Amino acid sequence: MLTMDSGPDGSVLLIGRLDAAQAAAAQAFLDHKAGRVEVDCSRLEYISSAGLGVLLKTQKRLMASGGRLRLRGVSRHVHDIFVYSGFDQIIEIAAAE
Amino acid sequence: MTVRRSFERRLESLPETVDFAAAALADCDIDSEQRLAIEFAIEELFTNMLKYSPTDGNPVEIAFECGAGNVEVSLIYTDVAAFDVTAVPAADVTLPLQQRQPGGLGLHLTRRLVDDLSYEYLAATRESHVRFRVACRRRT
Numbered sequence: 381m382l383t384m385d386s387g388p389d390g391s392v393l394l395i396g397r398l399d400a401a402q403a404a405a406a407q408a409f410l411d412h413k414a415g416r417v418e419v420d421c422s423r424l425e426y427i428s429s430a431g432l433g434v435l436l437k438t439q440k441r442l443m444a445s446g447g448r449l450r451l452r453g454v455s456r457h458v459h460d461i462f463v464y465s466g467f468d469q470i471i472e473i474a475a476a477e
Numbered sequence: 478m479t480v481r482r483s484f485e486r487r488l489e490s491l492p493e494t495v496d497f498a499a500a501a502l503a504d505c506d507i508d509s510e511q512r513l514a515i516e517f518a519i520e521e522l523f524t525n526m527l528k529y530s531p532t533d534g535n536p537v538e539i540a541f542e543c544g545a546g547n548v549e550v551s552l553i554y555t556d557v558a559a560f561d562v563t564a565v566p567a568a569d570v571t572l573p574l575q576q577r578q579p580g581g582l583g584l585h586l587t588r589r590l591v592d593d594l595s596y597e598y599l600a601a602t603r604e605s606h607v608r609f610r611v612a613c614r615r616r617t
Binding site: 381397399400401425426428429430432433436437439440443456457460461464465466469470 | 495521524568570575578590
C-alpha cells in the first residue's frame with residue numbers, strides 16, 4: 381500500500397511501499413509535479429525496481445525543464461537500494477538528519 | 478519447517494505475496510533489513526516471471542523454509558519457457574541520467590541483496606525453479 385500526499389511545504393510525501401503494484405499510481409501523481417520537487421521518504425518503507433523506474437522517469441522529465449528531484453528522510457533499506465542501483469549518483473539524497 | 482502457498486499469476490497478487498512473506502517470516506530470527514531484502518527478491522522474481530510468461534497460466538508457488546541460520550525461499554513456475562534469472566547480465570549502474578532507461582535493475586539488485594540465487598528448468602514439465610537464501614542476522 382502506498383499513500384501519496386503533498387506536504388505543507390510543497391514537498392511530496394510517500395508513505396508505505398513503492399512497488400510494482402503501486403508504480404502506476406505513483407507515476408501519475410508525480411507527473412503533475414514540476415520544478416524542484418522535494419520528496420519526503422521518511423515513511424517510505426520499501427522501494428523496488430518498479431519504484432526506481434518511477435523516480436527515474438520523473439527525474440528525467442524534471443531535469444529536461446530545469447527542475448529536479450531531491451529525496452530526504454531515506455531509510456537504510458531504501459538508501460541501500462539507491463546506492464546499489466547508482467541512483468544516489470543521479471538523484472540528490474539529503475543527508476540523514 | 479516449510480510453508481508454501483500458490484498465487485495467481487498476475488500483478489494484483491503482489492500484496493498477497495507480501496502478506497504471506499510477513500507471516501512466514503514472523504518466527505524467523507531475521508532483522509528488518511533482511512526481511513525487506515527477501516520481499517524485494519520475491520517481487521522482482523515474481524514480476525519478472527509475469528513479464529516473460531503468460532499471465533493466465535498456472536499459479537506460482539512460493540515456499541519459505543526458516544532453518545538454523547538461514548531462510549531459504551523458492552518460487553516455482555509451471556507452464557513457462559526457460560528464463561535463467563542468474564544469467565542476466567549485470568546492469569551498468571554507473572551510467573549518467575541521460576543514458577538511463579527504466580528497467581533492468583530488478584534482477585541485478587536481487588543478486589546483490591540475497592545469497593545463492595539459483596535457477597533450474599525442468600523441460601519435461603516446463604517448470605522453472607528459482608531459489609535463494611538469506612543468512613539470518615539478529616532482529617533489529
